[in-house]
Amino acid sequence: SGTTRPVRILKYVQRCANSGDVLSVISAIDAYCSKVEWAMNVGDEKGAILDAVVLETRPRYVLELGTYCGYSTLRIAHLLAPGARLITLEMNPHYAQVAIEMFRHAGLDAQVELLVGSSSALIPQLRKKLDIEKFDLVFIDHWKVSYLPDTKLLEECGLLKAGSVLLADNVTCPGAPDYLQYVRNSPRYQSQYFPARLEYLQVEDGVEKSVFLG
Numbered sequence: 001s002g003t004t005r006p007v008r009i010l011k012y013v014q015r016c017a018n019s020g021d022v023l024s025v026i027s028a029i030d031a032y033c034s035k036v037e038w039a040m041n042v043g044d045e046k047g048a049i050l051d052a053v054v055l056e057t058r059p060r061y062v063l064e065l066g067t068y069c070g071y072s073t074l075r076i077a078h079l080l081a082p083g084a085r086l087i088t089l090e091m092n093p094h095y096a097q098v099a100i101e102m103f104r105h106a107g108l109d110a111q112v113e114l115l116v117g118s119s120s121a122l123i124p125q126l127r128k129k130l131d132i133e134k135f136d137l138v139f140i141d142h143w144k145v146s147y148l149p150d151t152k153l154l155e156e157c158g159l160l161k162a163g164s165v166l167l168a169d170n171v172t173c174p175g176a177p178d179y180l181q182y183v184r185n186s187p188r189y190q191s192q193y194f195p196a197r198l199e200y201l202q203v204e205d206g207v208e209k210s211v212f213l214g
């Protein structure tokens with residue numbers, strides 16, 4: 001039976017990162033996943049692009065699709081102003097549990113709202129459930145086949161406003177070709193590609209920043 005990769009990452013963080021210190025949690029995850037075993041965190045290079053987009057957007061309402069161990073959730077939470085709300089959706093209950101423990105170790109569990117379930121089921125419930133009108137920033141980092149349908153669902157549910165920013169991980173590796181085609185050709189988006197490498201590897205990847213024009 002043994003442990004799972006997310007549990008091994010969490011145990012390393014609990015052992016090696018100072019509790020309450022979100023930056024030491026972030027670097028502990030990067031240290032473990034670059035030295036011991038690869039994991040699908042956005043990583044430090046693409047994470048710096050995410051940081052820059054959060055800082056320039058100064059979002060009040062943030063949605064993350066795909067929590068995993070909570071690495072990118074912590075990077076975002078660390079840069080939000082007091083009063084901002086960060087909602088993260090995770091369909092795998094085990095990943096969700098690990099992420100909650102990760103948030104606790106970082107001392108940010110009160111700053112993050114994690115919902116367990118499929119994004120397609122949860123997105124239509126967000127307005128009613130969480131009393132949220134629109135998202136200023138959406139970080140898309142879940143299954144690549146869900147990027148496009150979930151983006152259309154966000155539009156249909158009225159959860160985007162003119163100026164809302166979508167930032168999508170892995171648009172090159174593993175790739176989200178239908179999503180890229182949509183945001184790059186739709187008159188409703190202004191899209192920009194940021195080349196980078198896949199987390200912890202020399203493989204090419206990149207993130208796509210798309211501003212919804214309303």
Ligand SMILES: Oc1cc(-c2ccc(F)cc2)cc2cncnc12
Nearest residue numbers: 040041042066141142143170173174
């Ligand atoms: O950042 C990511 C990377 C990969 C991935 C897996 C295998 C491989 F060979 C290359 C890349 C998969 C992901 C799934 N969800 C969210 N993020 C992901």
Ligand SMILES: [Mg+2]
Nearest residue numbers: 042141169170
């Ligand atoms: Mg990713």
